[in-house]
Amino acid sequence: MGLKTPFYQHHIDAGAKMVDFGGWDMPINYGSQIDEHQTVRTDAGMFDVSHMTIVDVTGADAKPYLRKLLANDIAKLTESGKALYSGMLNEDGGVIDDLITYYIDDTFYRVVVNASTREKDLAWMEKQAQDFDVKVAHNPDYAMLAVQGPNAIAKTQSVFTDAQKQASKDIGVFFAVESDGLFIARTGYTGEDGYEIMVPLAQVDTFWNALLDAGVKPCGLGARDTLRLEAGMNLYGQDMDETVSPLEANMGWTITWEPADRDFIGRKALEQQKADGVKNKLAGLVLEGKGVMRAHMKVICEDGSIGETTSGTMSPTLKKSIAFARIPKTAGEQVMVEMRGKQVPAKVVKACFVRNGKPLI
Amino acid sequence: MSDIPSELKYASSHEWARLEDDGSVVVGISDHAQELLGDVVYVELPEMDAEVAAGDEVAVVESVKAASDIYAPVSGTIIEINDNLEDAPETVNTDSYGDGWMFRIQPSNDGDINELLDADAYAESIADE
Known part of the structure; x- marks a missing residue:
């Protein structure tokens, strides 16, 4: 108890x-x-x-x-x-x-x-x-x-x-x-x-x-x-x-x-x-393919550097999967997220998706 | 108490299977399973025409809580998938034995479905959880 x-x-x-x-x-x-x-x-x-x-x-x-x-x-x-x-x-x-x-x-x-x-x-x-x-x-x-x-x-x-x-x-x-x-x-x-x-x-x-x-x-x-x-x-x-x-x-x-x-x-x-020099940042990710991002998924940046999701979910407001990910500051706007053996594309955004009922992305 | 229709067969991993008149088998997840998962937000269905063996991971149900594998209850060929779940995954919660079905298998062995649990045995298996 x-x-x-x-x-x-x-x-x-x-x-x-x-x-x-x-x-x-x-x-x-x-x-x-x-x-x-x-x-x-x-x-x-x-x-x-x-x-x-x-x-x-x-x-x-x-x-x-x-x-x-x-x-x-x-x-x-x-x-x-x-x-x-x-x-x-x-x-x-x-x-x-x-x-x-x-x-x-x-x-x-x-x-x-x-x-x-x-x-x-x-x-x-x-x-x-x-x-x-x-x-x-x-x-x-x-x-x-x-x-x-x-x-x-x-x-x-x-x-x-x-x-x-x-x-x-x-x-x-x-x-x-x-x-x-x-x-x-x-x-x-x-x-x-x-x-x-x-x-x-x-x-x-x-x-x-x-x-x-x-x-x-x-x-x-x-x-x-x-x-x-x-x-x-x-x-x-x-x-x-x-x-x-x-x-x-x-x-x-x-x-x-x-x-x-x-x-x-x-x-x-x-x-x-x-x-x-600070190496990493905590960024937002919006999944462009299908599935749901969760914590601790591997993130692969365009230059081959690696990061990791820290939190992830299916956003009820956006109807898309969103996540926070700690990734190298050098990462571009596009990354791949390794989900259940597959690599799925995601877009890198500022880690803030919805405010006062309104989508920000 | 969850709903366990007596005319269906069940796997201990919470799939239900229904034998149709044409010999095919329709598969979904039990009311108990959807209850455990919470709100379903995405279903990854198997490929059409895929050959599957009983016990294979063939689909994934993602809920607000976690991702769960769905196993083929019988061996055979996937002959139909429920595309409607793509836009309305919550149907798995609201109608798990009806519109929330996931895929249809043409069994390679007609006897496979008899290996599954009946409603009473499934009720007993989830009572122990």
């Missing part, structure tokens, strides 16, 4: 097919993964993401600590509620995890890390905290729901209290606000608008049922994966890990190089990689 989130019984009641995900019993779908995918692209769906870990970083040194810990610079966060996506790197520049940090004030930041990396993340964060006046604490007081889709905001607003409506009505993308117990963030992992909401444990049942009544459809991890792939978002452990540089994982934009004297963990290794 795996770990259960506070929404477990609701998944069972909604007819979910449950699977193990990093030690957690999670819904893979509630019938049809493709229907759930389309619901999020056209209406509103909700995902239980309570298995993700909330870590509160508090104390006088919270800011200098996180500026050391993360490759992106949380000094950019000056408005309370503003969020930042970053990699947390090791000394070799490998990605320990990718995470979101919310700025509350200079002595309080809230960090959300992946489920599968919880133990190693907490151990690493605590180890790095030793030289700082800072407290790093897992916050177990919340469940978490992501409500995503073009109608997600309107439908979620309809179940909020008046205070929550008022507080959240104008929050921008990548901002969060706390109101009547809920921590409401305008973030997501689907390429659609919506919220990720931390829900106090006592409100879990009423909040889930209210969203159901408002017409928000439960969606499983299966749809979450195809949605994030279409949206060009990395999955930790699949598209990057501790052996992969963010410079080869489409995460270059998350590294803040200036000011040059900010000595974040992994900086020296990344500077060395840049000086030596």
